[in-house]
Amino acid sequence: TQLLEQSPQFLSIQEGENLTVYCNSSSVFSSLQWYRQEPGEGPVLLVTVVTGGEVKKLKRLTFQFGDARKDSSLHITAAQPGDTGLYLCAGQGSGTYKYIFGTGTRLKVLA
Amino acid sequence: DAGVIQSPRHEVTEMGQEVTLRCKPISGHNSLFWYRQTMMRGLELLIYFNNNVPIDDSGMPEDRFSAKMPNASFSTLKIQPSEPRDSAVYFCASRFSGGPRDTQYFGPGTRLTVL
Numbered sequence: 001t002q003l004l005e006q007s008p009q010f011l012s013i014q015e016g017e018n019l020t021v022y023c024n025s026s027s028v029f030s031s032l033q034w035y036r037q038e039p040g041e042g043p044v045l046l047v048t049v050v051t052g053g054e055v056k057k058l059k060r061l062t063f064q065f066g067d068a069r070k071d072s073s074l075h076i077t078a079a080q081p082g083d084t085g086l087y088l089c090a091g092q093g094s095g096t097y098k099y100i101f102g103t104g105t106r107l108k109v110l111a
Numbered sequence: 112d113a114g115v116i117q118s119p120r121h122e123v124t125e126m127g128q129e130v131t132l133r134c135k136p137i138s139g140h141n142s143l144f145w146y147r148q149t150m151m152r153g154l155e156l157l158i159y160f161n162n163n164v165p166i167d168d169s170g171m172p173e174d175r176f177s178a179k180m181p182n183a184s185f186s187t188l189k190i191q192p193s194e195p196r197d198s199a200v201y202f203c204a205s206r207f208s209g210g211p212r213d214t215q216y217f218g219p220g221t222r223l224t225v226l
Contacts, residue, residue: 042202042217050212101154
């Protein structure tokens with residue numbers, strides 16, 4: 001069974017601080033996605049990474065896929081209250097259509 | 112585009128009752144997913160349809176759960192009879208499956224409470 005562990009589970013920081021969220025597994029994934037979910041809404045896709053070592057930037061967010069395609073990280077620079085939410089990683093196994101979702105990181109950015 | 116539409120948004124029912132959740136995927140999408148989200152278990156895939164055909168229902172908890180997709184624009188998830196442990200937020204998601212960077216779009220979810 002493929003499992004995706006995210007750390008930390010909870011994070012409360014001040015506006016302007018930097019943070020990194022990790023997504024780890026012992027399994028290899030063909031692709032990995034990051035989502036953000038706000039209360040009362042469904043998850044919204046932020047990025048998909050496919051190649052080992054791939055780095056993608058989305059404004060203040062930087063996503064990296066591990067070289068071995070078993071892990072990923074999300075780094076937020078100068079966090080803002082609007083970044084508050086539940087961050088989910090989701091990995092797709094080779095030859096499958098399924099995405100296995102991680103345990104989630106709940107981020108709160110205080111003004 | 113209206114996005115994925117789910118109804119109802121909230122459902123409160125008593126144990127033993129039948130519950131039907133509805134989903135309208137984004138027009139043109141050929142894949143549809145039903146997920147369940149709880150604090151304890153996170154986001155779990157229940158069933159996946161491709162071109163209206165159920166491909167994998169291994170995530171469906173038990174026989175009390177059933178899902179149908181009679182056409183490309185409508186799907187239902189039914190629980191009969193419902194139990195308190197079924198309380199969760201149920202999401203429907205759709206995507207056009209063309210490659211590894213396909214975007215999966217989630218609906219707003221149905222919050223189900225079984226008393």
